[in-house]
Amino acid sequence: MNGDGIARRVAGGVEVSGRWGFASGCRSATWLGGLCVDDDSPRTAPPASRWVMVPADRAEIHPSWDVIGLRGTGSHTVVLPTQVVPAAW
Numbered sequence: 001m002n003g004d005g006i007a008r009r010v011a012g013g014v015e016v017s018g019r020w021g022f023a024s025g026c027r028s029a030t031w032l033g034g035l036c037v038d039d040d041s042p043r044t045a046p047p048a049s050r051w052v053m054v055p056a057d058r059a060e061i062h063p064s065w066d067v068i069g070l071r072g073t074g075s076h077t078v079v080l081p082t083q084v085v086p087a088a089w
Contacts, residue, residue: 003078005036007050010084016052017082021064024075032059032078052085 005018020034033053041047064077 003034005034005052005080006039007036007052008039013084013086013089014050014052015082015084016054016080018052019077019079021077022075023061023078026056026061026076026078030056032056032061033080034078052080053089054080054083054085058083 003018003020005016005020007014007016009015016033016036018034018036023032023034026032031053033051036050036052038048038050058080060079060081062077062079065075
């Protein structure tokens with residue numbers, strides 16, 4: 001998904017927050033997330049990225065795309081409020 005997620009290593013996992021648009025099928029998903037910029041990357045190099053997923057009940061879905069003929073895709077915006085994602089996930 002396209003978006004602006006930020007991830008930073010903390011005790012027990014990764015602190016993440018972000019927003020991703022056009023998340024097709026998100027209303028039916030059991031896990032949601034997106035690609036994040038790794039905030040711990042050296043500033044002298046291109047930033048590393050980290051894929052972060054959480055159970056769907058820890059994410060917010062914001063209806064943002066409702067066009068005639070394509071409503072069934074469920075392509076809305078997924079928001080992860082700031083939270084710690086355990087490393088095991």
